[in-house]
Amino acid sequence: MNKLTIATRGSKLALWQSNHIKAVLEEQNPGLEVDLNIIVTTGDRIQDRGLSTIGGKGLFLKELEEAMMRGEAQIAVHSLKDVPTEMPDGLLLAAITEREDCRDALLSEKYSNINSLPKKAVVGTSSLRRRMQIEKLRPDLIIKDLRGNVDTRIRKLKEGEFDAIILASAGINRLSLLDAVKHVYPISLEEMIPSMGQGALGIESINDDEVLKIVARLEDEYSRIETTIERAFVDELDGGCQVPIGVNASVLEDGNISVKAILGLPDGTEVLSDSKITSKKDYKSVGRDMAQEFIAKGAKELLARAEAMMGNE
């Protein structure tokens, strides 16, 4: 094989990620030429409504997957957190890369962390998961919807529409935006649990031995273990990426795994959360087991109520 095409969205972050994988693949496979096929997805086109109100899974993937099915690309590079837990027939989540910082970050021109935000400060996020957790920490803040790609969100912060916004650290680091905003505060996992897969790239591939062999070298063992737990948890709860669920698994220095999860109402008034340390040998079952414990405590009912609230927003 001497040529491989990556289907990619055209946002700065998507292009950075795809170009990064292109560079790694070309380095690992001398003689291989990798090119990008840039495609506009439904998620990119719909900018006026909160994505959480549109519903539907995989809004950022559909057109990329269709291009792969038509043979116009062999792989797609995604932020793993945007990849639904169920893959379409014929396509595989062939590799999961080493994680960037998986935490969320608070960005502000005025305040250096969550505690120093004054009462009624306006915080921007369109993520129900982030909203739920910031409301739980600081019910006195005002949360306002914030859509758009990373650049747009930072511009709106700088224009003064918000006192602070929340973004994924991974996106900020990849786009070298640490200096674009005065304060970038990484929110600890104790304060805010990230989304499943946050910080990792998922390489989606056609089911072709030659392609799979090339892609397999992008795989990171710990990243696969951690995100397998996170994705199993969300899958068992039937949640997509637009639901208020935070879940994180982290392999610790001693080889055990710390797992934390939270879900509830987007206004933070009712949440279920849990954290545990588990052995690495249980990684295939721990996500589903933990989800079942949440379900026994009423998680499904809570998520149904969360969904009903979203519809009314």
Ligand SMILES: NCc1[nH]cc(CCC(=O)O)c1CC(=O)O
């Ligand atoms: N929701 C969009 C999205 N998908 C992936 C990232 C960041 C990169 C990552 O988490 O891997 C972002 C931006 C954000 O949430 O701030």
